[in-house]
Amino acid sequence: MRSRGVLAIFAVLTFAPPAAPAGAQLAGQTIAIAVAGPLTGGAAPFGVEQRQAVELAVDEQNAAGGILGAKVALVSGDDRADAGEGKALAQRFCDDARVLGVVGHVNSGVSVEASTVYKGCGLGMLTAMSSSPSVTERGLDNVFRLTNRDDHKGPAIAGYLVRKMRKKRAVVVDDQTPYGRGLADLFAQAFVRVEGEVASRTRVSVGQMDFSPTVASLPKDFDVLFFAGIAEAAPLLRELRAAGRRQLFACGDGCWDAKGFIARAEGATTQGEGVLVLSAAPAVGRVPGSAEFAARYRARYGPIANYAVNAYDAARLILRAVETAARRTGGLPARREVTAALRTTTFQGIAYSRPVAWDPKGDNTAAVIFLNVVEGDHFNEIAEMSREDLAK
Structure with missing residues (x-):
């Protein structure tokens, strides 16, 4: 009987399938990350470029073996830059059990509304672009922001x-x-x-086409117009120049889009005193790895127009957090474990020269502000400001 038992044990040891190697502990499984933003409407250039950059990050991850052997799927959706659509899309991602993290949204109002839905289902949300302070000021531990905040950008x-x-x-x-x-x-x-003076405050509407009444209502004695918005910047600038107004046109990062702003302005960006445009990412090539990414992106989608580098880093951060959580748990991680891993992640990306790290609110301590002018069909960086510079 004893010899028969030994033989049985030998047979089990000999013919049992080999254990998966440590680097392939999720082999045969599929996990997903999601990306959300406007794919239609005036803000679509930002959402489309974001989705393309995330898609490239996911494809590269899969080409390198996925995450511990698991294939990564990308789930995407169009929130139309609308808060209601964003909440519905967030619920769709919540209902997809494969989704372990979200890159998005683009518009701050949409991010605020969607983040509460994600909180309810344990999903971490990392926005590459939403800059309103309210995104990270509500005490939600599942919300992260790669870009800088408007209360840094405005000043x-x-x-x-x-x-x-x-x-x-x-x-x-x-x-x-x-x-x-x-x-x-x-x-x-x-x-x-x-010690500047605000001569007037006025508003335009998203989707507005005729800006002649807006320009006609402006006072004559001002030396800079500051615009805070996205798609309406180019037609507003065109009308300003057509009316003979030569004052400097300054704009937040909603204008930092070569296709959506420079091209649509049809030469107006270099007329009069020109433009000054804020961006929350440096020119491609300044940070190691960014030029190589831009070449890969260009080969597939064409030239980078806005925040592809930020979106690519955001996707890689989510992917890194999934892998870290999986290694910690020894298997497929829960959403809350991915979010916890993301919060403790320090990551050297290609958008900023310093490693990404999060402050207690979920804001990126490495985020920097840049100011740009337009030369021909492209932006040219003229100034850089960090958090420390703003504090001076």
């Missing part, structure tokens, strides 16, 4: 206009969205703090 461009460019009298225009209204308020407050 940055206001201070530069007054101290460096000697602008003293501003007209402030916003598009009535949470992003536009919030950035305009923060800019106006900062402009006054640095």
Whole structure:
């Protein structure tokens, strides 16, 4: 009997299938991350480029073996830059058990509404672009922001206009969205703090086509127009120049889009005193790895127009968090475990020269602000400001 038992044990050891190697502990499984943003409408250039950059990150991950042997699927959706659509899309992602993290949204108002849905189902949300302070000011531990905040951006461009460019009298225009209204308020407050004067405040509407009444209503004695919005910037600038107004046109990062702003402005960006545009990512090539990414992106989708680099880093951060959580748990991680791993992640990406790390609110301590002018068909960086610079 004893010899028969030994033989049985030998047979089990000999013919049992080999254990999966440590690097392939999720072999044969499929996990997913999601990406959400506007794929139609005026803000679509930002959402489309974001989706393309995330898609490239996922494809590269799969080409390298996936995550511990698991294939990564990408689930995407169009929130149409609408808060209601964003909440519905967030619920769809929540209902898909494969989804372990979300890159998005683009518009701040949409991110705010969608993030509460994600909180309810344990999904972490990492926005590459939403900049309203309210995104990370609500105590949600599942929300992260790669870009800078408007309460940093508004003071940055206001201070530069007054101290460096000697602008003293501003007209402030916003598009009535949470992003536009919030950035305009923060800019106006900062402009006054640095001893500038706000000559007037006015608003336009998303989707507005005729800007002649808006331009006609502006005072004559101002030296800079600051616009806080996205798609309406180019036609507003065209109308301003057509009316013979030569004043500097300054804009938040909603204008940092070569296709959506420079091309649509049809030469107006280099007329009069030109433009000053804020961005929350450096020019491609400044950070190691960004030029190589841009070449791969260009080969598949064409030239980068706005925040592809940020979106690519956001996707890689989510993917890194999934892998970290899987290694910690020894198997497929729960959403809350992925979010916990993301919160403790320090990551050297290609969008910023310093490693990404999160402050207690979920904001990126490495985020930097850049100011750009337009030369021909492209932006040219002229200034850079960090958190430390803003504190001075």
